[in-house]
Amino acid sequence: MAVVASAPGKVLMTGGYLILERPNAGLVLSTNSRFYAIVKPIYETVGHDSWSWAWIDVKLTSPQLCRESMYKMSLKHLTFQCASLRQLSNPFVEQAVQYTVAAAHAIFSEKAKKDVLCNLLLRGLDITILGCNDFYSYRNQIEAHGLPLTPESLASLPPFSAITSNIEGSNGEKFRPEVAKTGLGSSAAMTTAVVAALLQYLGVVNLPLPTNTLHQGKIGSEDLDLVHVVAQSAHCIAQGKVGSGFDVSAAVYGSQRYVRFSPAVLSSAQLAVNGKPLQEVISDVIRGNWDHQKTKFSLPPLMNLLLGEPGAGGSSTPSMVGAVKKWQVSEPQKAQDTWRRLAEGNSELEKQLSMLSKLAEEQWDTYKDVINKCSEHKCGQWMEQATDPCGQAIVDALLGARDAVLDIRFHMRQMGEAAGVPIEPKSQTQLLDTTMNIEGVLLAGVPGAGGFDAIFAVTLGDSSNCITKMWTSFGVLSLLVREDPRGVSLESGDPRAEEISSGISSIRIA
Structure with missing residues (x-):
């Protein structure tokens, strides 16, 4: 059965630059523009000899970029190999998968749970990522159709519209897509959605449903805290630096007043880049002193x-x-x-x-x-x-x-x-x-x-x-962005199938 999770984009209202240093705070609003990750098995069943396999299949699909990538992932080292030398990598999703699977191994100490985990992994991981239109710029498409630069024109585009390349060669050929973004934190929302969906799919966490994610006093739970730690680790390693983390925190917990974590908490993760086994690293990261501060905050009513x-x-x-x-x-x-x-x-x-x-x-x-x-x-x-x-x-x-x-x-x-x-x-x-x-x-x-x-x-x-x-x-x-104070949540199905107003047909994901 497929699992669908979503995480919101963000707007940092105050705290630009200051938020990089403790103990300065920033006010960050989460939005109704969300990134979705859909996780399901590639294979219906596991073959009789599959327990001896050293590698599992991972399929990553990004419909908006018309891109599909196949990987082999080592069960022992949790490393990735691209099935084709020509395929473009997505370091944020790759790190999200590696860190999430490592976290699941670290948390499941009982043999029975480890067997269930291994069985799920051997069926392969089929991951689809989708971002709401507001994460990307569609000015060129709107102007090309002769439409005015209005929210109504933006709303007329199909949900999860294709993202086009902004760069062409002298002969009109398309180069690697240089995606124009609007600054809502697409990489953080995408990483968080993939981590959350995988942790849910592997039976590690129970994500809140959309109706249960609105602010009610204290932010967070043990399950969300785990999503946060894994997503922060994967995101920092993928971007090659330890940032303030406010974008990932907003993707996990929603609108908040945020003070960053001490960068030293990710020193173990940085060692993994230099060859230290990820399985040894992830336990240190999970048990680390995550001293960030997040408190309830959202815009006043009306x-x-x-x-x-x-x-x-x-x-x-x-x-x-x-x-x-x-x-x-x-x-x-x-x-x-x-x-x-x-x-x-x-x-x-x-x-x-x-x-x-x-x-x-x-x-x-x-x-x-x-x-x-x-x-x-x-x-x-x-x-x-x-x-x-x-x-x-x-x-x-x-x-x-x-x-x-x-x-x-x-x-x-x-x-x-x-x-x-x-x-x-x-x-x-x-x-x-x-x-x-x-x-x-x-x-x-x-x-x-x-x-x-x-x-x-x-x-x-x-x-x-x-x-x-x-x-x-x-x-x-x-843009069509509005504040929505909820963070990461479990969704009931493929968001494309739920957009009745769009011309996108319903698809089966289970």
């Missing part, structure tokens, strides 16, 4: 996350981070001062948004009334919508959140200028300032490391349409 794709060309996050680190070394005092001011601004925004959530809980009728009224006015008129002390407290928190974001943006621009990288380029500044001056807009900014990839906005009530119209006039494509 607030909406919007994401726009300016189409000004992508930005390289690693090179931008490298430039900022170089600047920190060359001007330590100035960097430390900017770091401190950014941390204060981030903390202030978190404080004001938490206050709004609290006011919504305690004074819902007043909160709802004030938010809906403010959604129809520019921020300069918000205080006029408050008729009592509670209403004034709500507007004070709204204006406090705006001030905090303006302060954060100012210092991020300063840091970019000092480091010589476009954290908030001038074109983005003009766009964000115009966005923040629209009725019902609480805040706007560049997510994560900044650059040209995307902009985000948070709106009040039903004011989102005003933004999408303005963004379209600026050549910005409004």
Whole structure:
């Protein structure tokens, strides 16, 4: 029987650059755009002589790239061999499979469980990966069809549309697909979905169903913690560095306030790259001191996350981070001062948004009334919508959140200028300032490391349409992304079969 798991993309609202260093926190929102992994056996039964096999078959299918890869995986060493020298590798999925199977071996100490695991593996692993359209840029396709850059045009594309190559040779031949992305963390969501689906398929965890993944107090469980550890390990090794991990944490647990783990916890995994057997490494990683912090956080009620794709060309996050680190070394005092001011601004925004959530809980009728009224006015008129002390407290928190974001943006621009990288380029500044001056807009900014990839906005009530119209006039494509605070979950079936509105026919996966 097939197992389907999904994990969300993310938007890092605050904490860009700072989140790389403990104990700085970042506010990361998970989204309704999800990556799906479908795992099922390749073979119906196991042959009589299969117990003597040293290798198992692994099949990886990516329908959106029209790509299918076959591997042989060593049962002893958990290493991969490509069946064809010409096939392109996917290091994130390959590491996810290796680390997940190693984790299953490490956790199952009883012979009976190990026998069941081995039996499952000998039937082969058939893995299909699918990403929602919002992970990728479809501007070229929309423009090629003569459609306007609107959410409606984006919504008219079939779900899980094909991802085309952005680079052509002089004779029109296609090179290796250079996929244009929107910065939602596709590699982290994909890795997490594959790890979660495999752990579920191999009987190691019980994933939550979509109805049980909404925030209810404390984030996490032992099963999700295992998914997190394995996914973080695989993702870091695949990308060749130990990052902050906020994207994987959001993919596992959903929207949160996040403080990174100490990089030393993955020192064992880094040794595996140099030849140490993965089976020896994984137990150390699982038992390691994962000291990251994740606490419940999501946008206050009646607030909406919007994401726009300016189409000004992508930005390289690693090179931008490298430039900022170089600047920190060359001007330590100035960097430390900017770091401190950014941390204060981030903390202030978190404080004001938490206050709004609290006011919504305690004074819902007043909160709802004030938010809906403010959604129809520019921020300069918000205080006029408050008729009592509670209403004034709500507007004070709204204006406090705006001030905090303006302060954060100012210092991020300063840091970019000092480091010589476009954290908030001038074109983005003009766009964000115009966005923040629209009725019902609480805040706007560049997510994560900044650059040209995307902009985000948070709106009040039903004011989102005003933004999408303005963004379209600026050549910005409004994506269909919204905040969804849930993390990884078990799905009931192939998501393509569930998209009734699409032209994609239902397929059997069991």
